[in-house]
Amino acid sequence: MTAQINFQVQHQGAGAARTGELTVNGRQALTPAIVQTGSATTTLTPTELHQCGTQAIKCGVLDSWRQFKDRLTELPDLHALTYWDGLIVTDSGAGQAYSWAKPRGRKPAGVNFHDPQTGTMHFYTPADALAIQQALGADVQQSFARVADYYAPVDDLNAAVDQTATWLQSEPLPENCLATIVGGGLKRARQANVDAVPAGAAGYSIGGVDATVPTEEQARLVTEVIAMLAAPKPRYLSTSGDLRQLLLLASSGIDLIDSDLAGREASMGNALVGTRRLHLDRDHLALDQRALGPDCDCPVCQAGISRAWIHRLLVRRQPLGERYLLLHNLFTVNQAMTKLRAAIAADSVPECLAEFGLDPAEM
Numbered sequence: 041m042t043a044q045i046n047f048q049v050q051h052q053g054a055g056a057a058r059t060g061e062l063t064v065n066g067r068q069a070l071t072p073a074i075v076q077t078g079s080a081t082t083t084l085t086p087t088e089l090h091q092c093g094t095q096a097i098k099c100g101v102l103d104s105w106r107q108f109k110d111r112l113t114e115l116p117d118l119h120a121l122t123y124w125d126g127l128i129v130t131d132s133g134a135g136q137a138y139s140w141a142k143p144r145g146r147k148p149a150g151v152n153f154h155d156p157q158t159g160t161m162h163f164y165t166p167a168d169a170l171a172i173q174q175a176l177g178a179d180v181q182q183s184f185a186r187v188a189d190y191y192a193p194v195d196d197l198n199a200a201v202d203q204t205a206t207w208l209q210s211e212p213l214p215e216n217c218l219a220t221i222v223g224g225g226l227k228r229a230r231q232a233n234v235d236a237v238p239a240g241a242a243g244y245s246i247g248g249v250d251a252t253v254p255t256e257e258q259a260r261l262v263t264e265v266i267a268m269l270a271a272p273k274p275r276y277l278s279t280s281g282d283l284r285q286l287l288l289l290a291s292s293g294i295d296l297i298d299s300d301l302a303g304r305e306a307s308m309g310n311a312l313v314g315t316r317r318l319h320l321d322r323d324h325l326a327l328d329q330r331a332l333g334p335d336c337d338c339p340v341c342q343a344g345i346s347r348a349w350i351h352r353l354l355v356r357r358q359p360l361g362e363r364y365l366l367l368h369n370l371f372t373v374n375q376a377m378t379k380l381r382a383a384i385a386a387d388s389v390p391e392c393l394a395e396f397g398l399d400p401a402e403m
């Protein structure tokens with residue numbers, strides 16, 4: 041049985057920011073929310089993810105498809121497999137498949153690519169992407185899209201939109217599937233993609249915004265695309281930006297932001313503290329007995345674990361050091377979203393953004 045996405049906008053602020061409640065299969069997230077991806081989902085226990093305020097995680101599906109495509113019915117549900125009882129969002133796997141494909145692998149019916157591990161040639165189609173997401177029991181699925189880099193030539197971006205639009209119209213999406221919108225920074229192309237979204241689509245996933253796109257450009261694009269969308273439906277965006285970018289996108293009206301920020305910073309030895317990064321591998325922290333954040337309620341800071349100890353673990357390449365940073369960072373990112381939700385509800389978004397060092401004039 042396919043799940044159904046129930047999304048209620050709770051408070052629409054004066055600007056584009058809004059709070060909401062997303063419920064699928066009895067699992068819930070308060071939005072704007074971070075959909076956790078990256079190392080946090082594979083190195084922390086479900087209990088730790090909850091302790092750090094995680095509401096939803098993202099799982100890729102292409103690896104499972106490559107391995108089990110002939111035995112989909114035998115696959116366990118992702119919740120049973122990972123023991124994570126919160127929301128699970130899957131991606132369509134199209135981004136990965138296209139990144140492995142040669143230009144001639146982009147076919148009207150799907151994408152042809154060489155498996156980098158086994159050398160096997162695979163042909164991955166929109167139907168495959170939905171079948172694997174369904175088999176894995178995703179709460180929120182995403183539709184297949186032809187992917188082009190944000191700065192790809194206009195012809196490529198238009199071709200990606202034409203193809204994605206054709207697929208959106210060719211067969212009905214499951215009730216818990218977000219329709220993917222591509223088209224780089226081209227307003228007309230994005231609009232053409234939006235126009236092809238079936239009326240029954242559960243929501244929108246704004247795709248094709250990669251890490252190289254500057255924050256201000258992302259915020260501009262998001263504002264432009266959101267104006268094209270049916271307001272009551274959830275909006276999803278995958279980004280690899282910093283905390284400032286997450287807050288800016290969430291306050292621009294994105295409901296679900298897929299981010300690996302916490303793990304990415306931890307892997308570089310960084311703690312997110314207020315509006316800045318603390319580089320824990322620096323020598324001047326070797327004797328610093330303070331906790332990472334002065335007023336942080338995360339499990340690491342609450343346990344009184346010092347900067348000095350984490351520094352020592354990091355310089356000796358002990359994995360516990362990165363783990364402590366990950367827990368702290370994850371809590372910090374989710375806490376920032378909690379603060380933003382409260383600010384949206386209280387109509388004080390500019391004040392909240394200023395607290396994080398963001399100039400509300402940028403909005």
Ligand SMILES: [Zn+2]
Binds near residue numbers: 332333
């Ligand atoms: Zn902390």
